[in-house]
Amino acid sequence: MAAEDEGEVERKIYEERRAKGESWKQHGLNPFGNGFRPQHTCGKVVKDHANDTAEQLEEAPPAPYRLAGRVVSIRSFGKAAFLVLQDRTGTLQIHVKADVLGPAYAPMADKLVDVGDFVGVEGTLFRSKTGELTIKATTFKPLSKALRPVPGKFAATEEGAKFLEENVGSLADVEQRYRRRYLDLLSNRDVRETFRKRTKLVQFIRNYLDARDYIEVETPMMHPLVSGAAARPFKTHHNTLDLDLYLRIAPELYLKRLVVGGFDRVYEINRNFRNEGISTKHNPEFTMLEFYEAYATYEDLMDLTEDMLAEASQFVTGGTRVQYGEHSIDFKKGWPRIPMLEAIRQKLPELSDKDMRDLDKLRHVTAKGVDEKEKAAISQMNLGEVVGALFEKHVEGTLVQPTFITQFPVETSPLARRNDAEPSITDRFELFCVGREIANAFSELNDPIDQEGRFKSQLDAKARGQEETMDFDADYIRALEHGLPPTAGEGIGIDRLAMLLTNAPSIRDVILFPLLKPQKT
């Protein structure tokens, strides 16, 4: 039934289309049928014959094609009509004629086929007088009735798509695009393209890591403890066990347990959940790649990362140079690697080497121009935390081209290995691009005694009022006590990477069904 909150027009169209579906039965057609099996696809037919002339097709016509898809355009002339058929591969024009089809043309003559319906056709390929590759249908079978119309005009052909892009889009209402993604997908070509690229990206990463002898695993989404990152979790509950659980904020500690177990090249591409704000760069559930390689260092992972992302860009977009908004991003290998303190001092040259170890001085500099609430938070920070805050405030947003920032303070890196020469910093890097963090990696802390101390520091931070802290994971310590080989690990935000490679301004443009407030009726 049409919903009660609909407008008159919408309800009328619905009723009319239902009645048309009923009329299909008089022609022996099931309005919600099944059993038509296409043997070819629109995109392949067009590709295979793109260079065939009208004469070639007439003299040596290819064997008949059997296709099925959604009707996205109808141009009817009474006893003949041109339809545009869309399937997963593309579109192809169909010519249906009363004299060729005989009784099978009746549903067209009676105007029982609408844009949005699915049909199956069989016929031979020719070029129409205007030169377009077209199937002359010898079989025409409506398959499935669409009771609701598609939104507005279809971008059915290249020319039509171009027109709609340059003028009014089919579905422009941002909220509707996210809420009813199926309409967005079926009416907007560039949206289909974006999600295909996202899929290609994930496919590429899997192949890349598989080729390097990594194995893909799945670890728990429901965690008894908060671990692996600094974020607030979602809480849930298991009834039978009467057990409170958290949706995972990161898989890190489970993956490293697997390295202890001997899976010493391991990765997971899966969802993380963080109970934080929603923005164009944050969705509460998002996809993360994490991978761990024994006997590698964080420096090895920098090499791997620039190689993997340069190749991913090539695979997904066809080149290493990518336009993102106003920026032209170059993923070609050889990205700058800058220690965090150095990056800060490049932006704030007035700070001396000595200043960078002066907690009061740094607190003072960081607190410049911020509100009282933030000032209070800064006054509680330790040296590492204030360095991190200074970096985020003055440097992060300025890193447009891919840049590795290395040597993070130990206080903000509770799972990373200390630097051998300078124990106050860790063997860690983050990758930034367009002012955003794309990747985070480090040589793993495999010293269980040090790890125990770091967990305790997290508890102290929690006691100081910090909400985003890790729990003490005694079983993880025990795993480390059984021996974690020297290992480096990395996390890459797949959504943010997909944004870069598809020129998407919002993370919602690369997540099929982003979280929205439920619609009130």
Added chain:
RNA sequence: GGGAGCGUAGCUCAAUUGGCAGAGCAAUGGACUCUUAAUCCAUAGGUUGAAGGUUCGAUUCCUUCCGCUCUCACCA
């Protein structure tokens, strides 16, 4: 949570200083056997997001609410 903006027909958008709520596409009826934004003739389609207020009169001004977008904060 703070700030800014938006909400008009199924879709995309107009509406002058507060003065009869409109167009294109989609829909419906009709014509039409090579169109591709098909064309031509005709018809229908509205609680202007919701509630309240000011006014002779509100799409327009005010208040509250709902929803969305952007942005700041938070968030690797």
